[in-house]
Amino acid sequence: MAVFTEVSESEIDALLEQYDIGTRTKFTPIAAGIDNTNYFLDTTQGQFVFTLFEIRVNAQDLPFVFGFMEHLQEWGIHCPVIARTKAGDCTALLNGRSCSILSLMRGTILQIKDYTIPNIESAARFLAAMHRASVGYKGDLPNSMSLDEWKKLLGELGDLPEKIESGLTAYLKNKLEQITQEWPKDLPLGVVHADYFPDNLFFEGKDVTGIIDFYFTCTDFYLYDLALAYNAFCFLDGHYMPERAGHFMEAYQSVRKFTDDELKYSKLMAQAAAFRILVTRLHHYLIPRAQSHGVQKDPREYLKILRFHEQN
Numbered sequence: 571m572a573v574f575t576e577v578s579e580s581e582i583d584a585l586l587e588q589y590d591i592g593t594r595t596k597f598t599p600i601a602a603g604i605d606n607t608n609y610f611l612d613t614t615q616g617q618f619v620f621t622l623f624e625i626r627v628n629a630q631d632l633p634f635v636f637g638f639m640e641h642l643q644e645w646g647i648h649c650p651v652i653a654r655t656k657a658g659d660c661t662a663l664l665n666g667r668s669c670s671i672l673s674l675m676r677g678t679i680l681q682i683k684d685y686t687i688p689n690i691e692s693a694a695r696f697l698a699a700m701h702r703a704s705v706g707y708k709g710d711l712p713n714s715m716s717l718d719e720w721k722k723l724l725g726e727l728g729d730l731p732e733k734i735e736s737g738l739t740a741y742l743k744n745k746l747e748q749i750t751q752e753w754p755k756d757l758p759l760g761v762v763h764a765d766y767f768p769d770n771l772f773f774e775g776k777d778v779t780g781i782i783d784f785y786f787t788c789t790d791f792y793l794y795d796l797a798l799a800y801n802a803f804c805f806l807d808g809h810y811m812p813e814r815a816g817h818f819m820e821a822y823q824s825v826r827k828f829t830d831d832e833l834k835y836s837k838l839m840a841q842a843a844a845f846r847i848l849v850t851r852l853h854h855y856l857i858p859r860a861q862s863h864g865v866q867k868d869p870r871e872y873l874k875i876l877r878f879h880e881q882n
Contacts (some may be wrong), residue, residue: 585669590773592615595613606622606785608622612713620669622667623667678772679773680768682802682806691818691820692778695778695822711788717750718825755834757790757791760792762792763795764795784815801843838839840879847872855867
């Protein structure tokens with residue numbers, strides 16, 4: 571979560587007239603994150619998160635995304651409840667741009683360094699449960715952050731990666747070509763979160779209580795979604811944590827077993843997932859957005875992870 575566009579109190583007050591969730595009592599910007607503009611919104615009827623969608627999010631995809639969240643809730647997967655307008659819409663317009671208001675989740679977001687093994691296991695089981703629940707969700711939403719987008723982002727970066735490390739530009743181009751050539755054609759797939767990171771999970775004690783930030787939701791391989799999570803939960807500052815990794819994978823498979831093909835492509839998908847985060851972090855880091863109050867994340871962390879998967 572982050573703030574890229576300032577929203578005034580008078581603007582949010584006018585927007586709230588379209589809802590039945592009370593009047594504003596507090597409106598506070600959220601600094602963490604790199605994509606959309608977010609504020610904590612307290613009203614006379616509850617606590618919410620207001621999101622103004624920036625250029626990466628296609629407003630036409632939002633009904634699919636919010637529908638998936640409601641589907642997960644029916645399966646007991648806790649995620650924010652959508653505050654609908656008086657007209658029954660899941661989004662509204664603010665200055666011509668789509669926005670949403672969702673309930674504030676209960677629980678605590680943990681720093682990855684503070685995760686215990688029970689936290690790791692709970693996170694893995696929760697992800698596997700999401701994958702099992704997604705099977706019944708109808709519809710298809712192509713991944714807008716897959717191979718073609720990675721190539722586009724690399725093109726926009728040009729030679730800027732050389733500021734990080736000499737020879738990195740050529741390395742990235744060659745790695746993307748390898749991943750593209752070896753990309754699997756047929757693995758188990760369904761609707762996935764595609765942003766299953768520690769800063770999107772809420773805990774009470776050792777157990778996950780819910781998940782937020784579904785705006786990368788798409789139809790893709792479960793293995794790809796798992797690989798994104800594996801890299802996020804089983805490395806610390808780019809360094810492999812074998813005990814965490816073992817417990818994470820065992821806990822995931824206690825809910826959903828891997829197929830033989832998934833095992834075959836696990837190394838490639840781990841590299842692909844690391845590449846996806848690396849290239850987007852490089853883009854944010856080297857081509858920063860104007861007037862952003864978001865958090866800049868060092869891309870070198872995921873360069874280490876990518877190289878680990880190449881060698882292991």
